[in-house]
Amino acid sequence: MPYPITDPRQFLTSLFLSAVRVADPLRVVAPYLPPRPKGRLVVIGAGKASARMAEAVEKHYGPCEGLVITRYGYARECEGIEIVEAAHPVPDAAGETATRHMIERVSSLGPNDLVLALISGGGSALLCAPIDGVSLNDKIELNQKLLSSGAPIGDMNIVRKHLSRVKGGQLAAACYPAQLLTLMISDVPGDDPAMIASGPTVGDTSTAQDAFDILDRYNIKLSDHLRRAIAKSSQVIAPDHPKLQTTKNQIVAAPSMSLSEAARIATDANCEIRELGDAIEGEARNIGQSQAKMAMSLQSHVNKTGKPLILLSGGECTVTRRGDGIGGPNAEFVLATAITLNGHPNIHVIAADTDGVDGAAEVAGAYAGPETLAYASKHKMDPKLALANNNAHGFFAKVGGQIITGPTLTNVNDFRAILICPS
Incomplete structure (x- = not known):
């Protein structure tokens, strides 16, 4: 030839x-890690790459405290960071329990502490914290319908945000008043941080009506109680909210x-x-x-x-x-x-x-x-x-x-x- x-x-x-290989977290995470803070350093995260990202963090700092949720089969050995495996692309009870524990870990931190969030694709299903009146089974059914609908990931994530207590900036708000640095590996077209894993540390401007419009566009039928839950949802955090002023988001790898x-x-x-x-x-x-x-x-x-x-x-x-x-x-x-x-x-x-x-x-x-x-x-x-x-x-x-x-x-x-x- x-x-x-x-x-x-x-x-x-x-x-x-x-x-x-070029997107391996062991290659891309370390250059973005800051000096250790005066207070505590707590590592959290979710996504298919999050355990490998946690591994990279401990290779840089040594043993750290924290909790990261990844897909079954994607765990890595860490010395201090707890790695929990859960289901993807449809959430399960392991992900719901781990998400609750993650919120508890960051809720008592102060302004001298640093939360390091490691977020990658898959985090939207792995971070599972339904709003009041919505069950895990409801979330499972909705995710199955979204995944079969042909809707692009951006539209699916808007719907997910309005049934969640962590998506759309809410995880960042839970970390306040601690400093928050989120390192992201992007799996979304356009690399919009608000769409990666449904943007748990990124402010959001979508509305319940936006979610309804997407459900109607793709002919996704929901039960009456789910529609009522979305209608009452005002959980997402606006980008200019005071609780996001100590937050920084950084993409470390992209398509x-x-x-x-x-x-x-x-x-x-x-x-x-x-x-x-x-x-x-x-x-x-x-x-x-x-x-x-x-x-x-x-x-x-x-x-x-x-x-x-x-x-x-x-x-x-x-x-x-x-x-x-x-x-x-x-x-x-x-x-x-x-x-x-x-x-x-x-x-x-x-x-x-x-x-x-x-x-x-x-x-x-x-x-x-x-x-x-x-x-x-x-x-x-x-x-x-x-x-x-x-x-x-x-x-x-x-x-x-x-x-x-x-x-x-x-x-x-x-x-x-x-x-x-x-x-």
Whole structure:
């Protein structure tokens, strides 16, 4: 081959893994840690990366006191910080109990104390503290409906804020009058701190009516008592509230950082790069079809230059549940792309979530190449039927296209790359 990519799947997988490594909390947290305060240092946090962030904090300071909530399987050994595992993406009793204990830990601190909050994607489900009149089962049912609706993460988080006692700046208010520094790893398009884990330490301006508008837009039906609870909700903390004046929020890793690292490595391999953006949202299958068409339109350009070209993108696609499959957005993106490419001989695609979990599946994502549909046909598998049933994970399990990493201990959203090789 006139270029150094001899194994496209291995090459694309290496780009994905490089995007994960550059966002490792052990690499990104320490530069943002302040000197120890005169008073107490209490570490709290929630998210898929929060335990690894806590590990980085103790590597810097030594043993610390505090409590961090992470997803089952994502815990790390810490000397002083208590690590609690709970459920994601749908909350459970372990998360609710741990959140209550977290609030208790920070409620008696003074102005000479420092709370260090470690927040990453997944924290919205892990920080579970329903408002009065709302049960854990109510929160579970609502989260299941939101996750199946096709709503983007920003809209889902607005609804969640108005049923919570910690989201929308309320955790920060609980820490007052202590100083509060929040270090965030972003998994949301646009890196809005108020949307990362539903912004527990960030002021919010959304209203109950905003939540109702989102529920109506995505045809999400709630019981009367939940609608009454949202209507009475005035819990979110305004950005200019006095209890937020001792708060600072800092993003330490974001999707753009990971895409830039992948672009650097691909450029070193003599590839041309086109970055489509790190904040792409929309229905996964529609984005896949669109990017596949773009890739095919660039084939003549690639043939002229003789250099492979890679389309890189990030963000968070969504899935509207239509069938009975698991419905991971990265796997759906790859399946829709493969169907549109229809066995194109020179185009390969990968999409995976940097946290190692695509939707509710313990699978990071999927790969498809020119041979994928032919292999499926030989084994009497229908890719279009799999897509219609939201069964992309099942499809790629059978064709050997799954990308499985296990817990990555970070979370900077989805990674997508389409490789176009010269004919």
